[in-house]
Amino acid sequence: MNDKILLIDDDVNILKMLAKVFQFEGYNVLTAENGKKGLELLTKQKDTGVVICDIKMPEMDGEKVLEQIRFRQPLIPVIMLTGFLELETAVNVMRNGAFDYITKPVDNDQLLAVVEKAFQQRNRMLEELRKKGQEEKMAALGRLTAGFAHNLNNPLSCIIAYAEFLKGKYPQEPRLSKIYSAGNKMYTIISSMLNKTRKEYHRNKEIINLNQILVEEVEFFDADLEFRHQVEKKWNLAKDLPEIEGIYADFSQCFSNLIKNAFDAMKGSANKMLGVNTGWDKHHIYVEISDSGCGIKKKDLPKLFEPFFTTKSGREGKSLKGTGLGLFSSYQLLKQYQAAFDVQSELGKGTTFRVSFPYTLAIKPAMAGAC
Ligand SMILES: Nc1ncnc2c1ncn2[C@@H]1O[C@H](COP(=O)(O)OP(=O)(O)O)[C@@H](O)[C@H]1O
Ligand SMILES: [Mg+2]
Structure with a gap:
């Protein structure tokens, strides 16, 4: 974690006192007794996480320092130290982008709490940028x-x-x-x-042919030689499957997650059979992905759609490593289409995931032979 703080204050005693407080708390502290020196230090020490700056200083005052930091390194939170009863100045600095202000004489605990929050905000912002x-x-x-x-x-x-x-x-x-x-x-x-x-x-709405997406997803997995040659595929696609309206990527990502899970589940099975079924009745349009894999323990069934639930730890000689986000994100992607997920599983025999949509989503019967 980056825990470097820059303190800028023309009062050397306050500077020393605050430096001691933060060093005691384990922070890495830089000090500057005027704004110009503070900005120079900041240019050299680019990993500085938070700046604490006095407002009233000769030559360059705190408001100018704040303006420069906002301009040069906008991601660094700046906490301003204002005199007692300087409410107007405090409002001004907040409007100009200060993270917060603390009135002098400084209450150390209050300052430490604000600094902690400033670091948290900065780390969150850095993480978002990284993503x-x-x-x-x-x-x-x-x-x-x-x-x-x-x-x-x-x-x-x-x-x-x-x-x-x-x-x-x-x-x-x-x-x-x-x-x-x-x-x-x-x-x-x-x-x-x-x-x-x-x-x-493109995340545009379009007419979705579920059969076609399934064919494309399996074709995509075929690039994996083990999937292509060792997994037998059993297709049973309803030729007259009604089409629905939606965003292609929502469906393709969900089916891809289900197929990947089925493939993972069959890693240790002698017989690897992937079933892809579609169908409809007057209430539902559905897709089923089944496998002849390891199956799911009863106690795990209620947890499958929880974020980060995975049995693929990558440990104890297991080569598979999961994130536990596949089913969770599939559910999140398709809930806008009122999708219901249903799981049938038998330990050691295999699993079937059924995703069904209300028939009311049907636009018209799908073109026969699309698959
Ligand atoms: N077809 C399946 N066969 C056996 N277990 C499954 C199957 N699909 C999902 N699971 C179980 O559900 C868990 C969560 O799946 P998922 O959310 O896709 O995360 P991940 O695949 O990263 O572990 C898996 O770790 C596995 O235990
Ligand atoms: Mg998965």
Whole structure:
């Protein structure tokens, strides 16, 4: 934790006294007896967490120091020390972005409590910025990947076109057909990946074909060779499944979490079978993801949708490491569609997760053969 405090006060006695108080509490303390020196110190010691600054000082007063800090390092909370009965000044500094003010003579406990709060706020802000930075990095990576995939399309179209041409010219050569169909398959994979990235990126409402999203999600997992070759897939998609309106990424992320959990649950199973079912009746439209994995203990069932509940500790020789956020976030994403989650599980045999939506969300029957 960054616990560096800068104290700025022209009264050397107060400076010494406060320095002692904060050092005693374990803070790392810097002192400056005027505003100019304080700002110089702040420029050099960029990891300073909180500034405490007197208002009445010769040359550069506290209000000017505050203005400079807000301008140069806006994330650092500044606590101002004001004289008794200087209410107007106090209001002014608060309006100009001070974190808080303390009246002199300083009550040490009150100052310590405010400093503690200032550090907490700063750490929260830094954490938010860090998360935002990560999200932006992920978005940039997504755009980059989409760009690569898009660039692959040109040479691939060329391979497919020549393979087709040569297939016609040398019909006796069966391997040309193989090149042609492998090229076409690659083209489909790239197109569906581009399509998916595009849809994940935009959070617009659109018509959702649940069957199609499930197919795309499983296709995505197919990039994992173990999933592709060792997991048998059993599809049972209702051809006339009604479509609903929603945001693509809400559904794709939820189904991806359920498929990932099913895959994880089957890591130790001899028979790995993933079932993907969809259906509807006059009350509901539903999706079911089932697996032939380890199953869920009865005592864990009520906790599945709690944030951070995970049995994938990564410890005791277990290679899987979970966050415990998959089901929680799936529920959060789909609750706006009044989704209900239902779990049937048998230890050692497998699990079925059913997500059902009220039929009232149906727009019209889905296009037959979308899957
Ligand atoms: N298909 C499944 N089979 C067995 N256990 C499951 C299954 N899906 C979820 N679970 C249990 O629910 C817990 C929470 O799942 P989730 O919220 O996705 O978090 P994580 O996968 O990160 O652990 C898992 O750790 C696991 O114990
Ligand atoms: Mg999970």
